[in-house]
Amino acid sequence: MSIVNISAYKFISLDDLPALRERLLERCEVLALKGTILLAPEGINLFLAGSREQIDGFMASLHEDPRFADIAPKESLSDSVPFGRMRVRLKREIITMQAPAIRPEGGRAPAVDAPTLQRWLDQGHDDDGREVVLLDTRNDYETDLGKFAQAVDYRIASFTAFPAAIAADSARYEGKTLVSYCTGGIRCEKAVLHMQELGMQHVYQLEGGILKYLEDTDGTHWQGDCFVFDGRVAVDSKLAPTDVPMPAPRRDGKEITP
Incomplete structure (x- = not known):
């Protein structure tokens, strides 16, 4: 290749x-x-x-x-x-969230790198002994192809629905370490900053997203393929192109873009 x-x-x-x-x-x-x-x-x-x-x-x-x-x-x-x-x-935003108060350029969200997350998942808790919960911030057609085992998936049709979904469900994460993830890191960066605005603690993004996790680890804990926004449609756990078909158009009629 x-x-x-x-x-x-x-x-x-x-x-x-x-x-x-x-x-x-x-x-x-x-x-x-x-x-x-x-x-x-x-x-x-x-x-x-x-x-x-x-x-x-x-x-x-x-x-x-x-x-x-x-x-x-x-x-x-x-x-x-x-x-x-x-x-x-x-564009107005490089990743559309429609939450203008969230400005990542003012300071990065806390992050955990891929090897550390894998180690946490292997041992069943973070380094402080807290349960680790993974949160998928991607759209439903992406999570249909693959996600981390036992990750929370809100089945959202677009990222603009994420703020309301997490606000209605934030109590479930109290006392736990929450790691949000997406394809390459961009959505989960905004997601973590929004969760901090909601007063949530011990929230992190997966540095570099799924693609970096698959690049830097052996892919343990990941299940299925990872949707990518190009003609390959998806890559497998070794980052090789797969032959899955393009998902159906978004329900709001807009093109599927990052």
């Missing part, structure tokens, strides 16, 4: 969106990359595919911007490019 697929995000205030869009689009076109980059006042979210040389060339140029110098993408391989074109889109 010679195609490198990367995903990455960063919450950071951006005030030069049109110029940044043109600069990134031009660079991607010069490198013949395909994929999607989302830009918003709150940050950047990207999904790109190409050869190792093309991807490394893009990341080198992205890191020249001090705002993005610390972005470290998650990687997986495929035989072909899973995108049909290159898009750089301007």
